[in-house]
Amino acid sequence: MLIDINNLTFAYGHKVVLHDLSLTIKPGDFVVVSGKNGSGKSTLVKCLLGINAVSNGVIFFNHEDINYFKKWTEIGYVPQKFDDFNYEFPITVSEILSVSKLHKTPEALKLKLLDDMGILENMNDSINSLSGGQIQRVFVVRAMLNHPRLLILDEPTASIDRKNVEYFRKTVNRLHAEGVTIILISHEQSLDELDYTHELHLDPNLEHTYKARPVQPPTEDIA
Amino acid sequence: MITLSFFTDLFTESFMQRAFLAGIMLGVLAPLIGSIVIIRRLSFIADTLGHFSLVGISLSLFLSYSLGNEIFADKPLFLGIFFSVVGGLLIEIFRRYYKSYKEISMPIVMSLGTAVSAMFFSLSKKTGSLYNYLFGSILTVTDYYIVVIAVTMVVVILLYLLFFRQIISVSFEEGNAKFLGINLNFFQLVFIIVLSVVVSILLEAAGVLLISSMMIIPVAAAMKVGWSFRSTTIISILFSELSVFLGLWGAYSFNIPSGATIVSVNILILIIIAFAKRARLAAAKKRSKQDALPDSRQSL
Ligand SMILES: Nc1ncnc2c1ncn2[C@@H]1O[C@H](COP(=O)(O)OP(=O)(O)O)[C@@H](O)[C@H]1O
Ligand SMILES: [Mg+2]
Numbered sequence: 001m002l003i004d005i006n007n008l009t010f011a012y013g014h015k016v017v018l019h020d021l022s023l024t025i026k027p028g029d030f031v032v033v034s035g036k037n038g039s040g041k042s043t044l045v046k047c048l049l050g051i052n053a054v055s056n057g058v059i060f061f062n063h064e065d066i067n068y069f070k071k072w073t074e075i076g077y078v079p080q081k082f083d084d085f086n087y088e089f090p091i092t093v094s095e096i097l098s099v100s101k102l103h104k105t106p107e108a109l110k111l112k113l114l115d116d117m118g119i120l121e122n123m124n125d126s127i128n129s130l131s132g133g134q135i136q137r138v139f140v141v142r143a144m145l146n147h148p149r150l151l152i153l154d155e156p157t158a159s160i161d162r163k164n165v166e167y168f169r170k171t172v173n174r175l176h177a178e179g180v181t182i183i184l185i186s187h188e189q190s191l192d193e194l195d196y197t198h199e200l201h202l203d204p205n206l207e208h209t210y211k212a213r214p215v216q217p218p219t220e221d222i223a
Numbered sequence: 224m225i226t227l228s229f230f231t232d233l234f235t236e237s238f239m240q241r242a243f244l245a246g247i248m249l250g251v252l253a254p255l256i257g258s259i260v261i262i263r264r265l266s267f268i269a270d271t272l273g274h275f276s277l278v279g280i281s282l283s284l285f286l287s288y289s290l291g292n293e294i295f296a297d298k299p300l301f302l303g304i305f306f307s308v309v310g311g312l313l314i315e316i317f318r319r320y321y322k323s324y325k326e327i328s329m330p331i332v333m334s335l336g337t338a339v340s341a342m343f344f345s346l347s348k349k350t351g352s353l354y355n356y357l358f359g360s361i362l363t364v365t366d367y368y369i370v371v372i373a374v375t376m377v378v379v380i381l382l383y384l385l386f387f388r389q390i391i392s393v394s395f396e397e398g399n400a401k402f403l404g405i406n407l408n409f410f411q412l413v414f415i416i417v418l419s420v421v422v423s424i425l426l427e428a429a430g431v432l433l434i435s436s437m438m439i440i441p442v443a444a445a446m447k448v449g450w451s452f453r454s455t456t457i458i459s460i461l462f463s464e465l466s467v468f469l470g471l472w473g474a475y476s477f478n479i480p481s482g483a484t485i486v487s488v489n490i491l492i493l494i495i496i497a498f499a500k501r502a503r504l505a506a507a508k509k510r511s512k513q514d515a516l517p518d519s520r521q522s523l
Pocket of ligand 2: 041043154155
C-alpha cells in the first residue's frame with residue numbers, strides 16, 4: 001500500500017504532538033517508528049487509521065484521501081492497548097480468531113501463526129485467563145490472519161518475553177518478504193534482526209527524521 | 224401449594240400448552256439477545272424499551288375502550304412492538320446527541336414512556352390490566368401471541384446465524400468493526416430494532432419490570448461457569464429454560480405473576496452458581512496448599 005503523508009500536524013486540544021510531518025511510504029516498505037514514550041508514535045498511527053480525526057494536513061492511501069478511503073479490510077492493526085476489548089465475558093482464542101477473520105482462511109495457516117507466536121497451546125483457553133503478552137500475541141495473529149496489505153503494529157513486543165520475540169521477528173520478516181507493507185512502532189534498541197527498510201524517528205521536541213536504512217553487509221552466509 | 228395437576232394440565236389444557244410453548248421460545252430468545260446486551264453493556268436499554276413499549280399497550284387499550292376502535296383490542300402487542308422500536312430509535316438519537324453521557328438517553332426515554340403509558344391507562348379506565356403488564360402473565364397468552372413469538376424467533380435465529388461473526392466481533396470490540404468492513408452505525412441500528420422487538424415480546428411473559436432480568440440473569444450465571452462463548456451461550460439457554468419451566472409451575476400453583484416466579488428461579492440459580500463456584504475455589508485452594516506442604520517441609 002502506498003502511503004502519502006502531507007504536512008500532517010496533530011494536537012490534542014492545545015497540545016501539539018505531531019508537527020508538519022511529510023513522508024511517503026512505498027508498497028512493500030518496512031518502516032520502523034522509533035522515539036521516546038510520549039513522542040507521538042501511537043498518535044501518528046491513530047491518524048493513519050482515521051481514529052484521530054486529522055484537521056491539518058492530508059493523508060493518502062493509494063492516492064485516496066483517507067477520509068474517503070473504503071478498503072480498511074486491507075489493513076491489519078494491532079493497537080498498543082486493548083482497553084477496547086471486553087475481557088470479562090468468556091470467549092476462547094480460537095473463537096476470537098474465527099469471528100474476526102474476513103476470508104475462509106485455511107485452518108493450517110491459523111495453526112501455523114499461533115505456533116509461530118508460541119500460543120498454540122492456548123488456542124482453547126478463555127481470553128481472560130491469558131497474560132498480557134499472550135493476549136497481545138493473539139491480536140497479532142488476528143491481524144495477520146486477514147492477509148493485510150498493510151500491517152500496523154504498535155509496540156507489539158512490549159510485553160512479550162525474549163524467546164517469543166524471536167518468533168515474532170521471524171514472522172514479521174516473512175510477511176515483509178511476501179510484500180506486505182509494514183509499519184512497526186518500537187521504542188526498543190534492538191532492531192537489527194528486523195529487515196526494516198526505513199526508520200522514522202519522532203522527537204518530543206516535534207522534530208523528526210525519516211531515512212532509509214543504511215545498506216548493510218548481508219547477514220546470511222553465501223554458500 | 225406446589226400442585227402436580229400442573230403436569231396433567233400441561234398435556235390437556237390448551238392455555239397451559241400455549242404458555243409452555245411461549246415459555247420455551249422466550250427461554251431461548253431472552254438469553255441469546257441478553258448475552259449481547261451484557262457484552263455491549265446495554266442492560267439499561269432493555270429496561271427502557273420495556274417501559275416504552277408499554278405506551279403501545281396502553282394506547283391499544285385506549286383506542287379500543289375509549290374510542291371504540293377494535294383493531295388492536297385483543298392484540299396490544301403490535302403497537303407494543305411499534306413503540307418499543309420507536310423507543311429504541313429515540314435512545315439512539317439521544318445517544319448520538321449526548322456523546323459523552325450516553326446513558327442520559329435512558330432516563331429520558333424511560334420517563335417519557337412511563338408518563339405517556341400512565342395517561343393512556345387512566346384514560347382507557349383499564350388500570351386493572353396494568354398489573355399483568357408490570358409483572359407478566361404468561362398463563363393467559365393467546366394464539367396470535369404464539370405466532371408473533373415464533374416469527375420473531377425464526378427471524379432472530381436466522382440473523383444470529385447469518386451474522387454471528389459480525390455480531391460477536393463488533394460486540395466484543397467496536398473499534399475493530401472498521402477493519403472487518405462492518406458499518407458500526409448500521410449494526411447498532413439493526414441491533415436496537417431487534418432488541419426492541421424481543422423486549423416487547425418478553426413483556427407479556429415477564430412484565431415491564433422484569434424483562435431485563437429474564438434476558439440478563441441467566442447469562443450472568445452462565446458467564447461464571449462457561450469456558451467459551453459457545454458453552455456460555457448454551458448454558459445460559461439451559462438456565463433460562465429451567466427457570467421458565469419452574470417459573471411456569473410456580474405461577475400456576477400459587478397464582479403469582481409469571482415474571483415474578485421466572486425471575487425468582489433465575490436469581491436462585493445465580494446464587495447457587497455463585498456459592499458453588501466459591502466452594503470449588505476454596506477446595507482448589509485447600510488442595511494446592513496440601514500439595515505444596517511436603518515441598519515447603521523439604522525446603523526447610
Ligand atoms: N487521547 C489523548 N488525549 C490527550 N493527550 C493524549 C492522548 N493520547 C496521547 N496523548 C498525549 O500525546 C502525547 C503522545 O502520545 P502517544 O502518541 O501515545 O506517544 P507514544 O506512542 O510515542 O508513546 C503524549 O504526551 C500523550 O500524553
Ligand atoms: Mg504508544
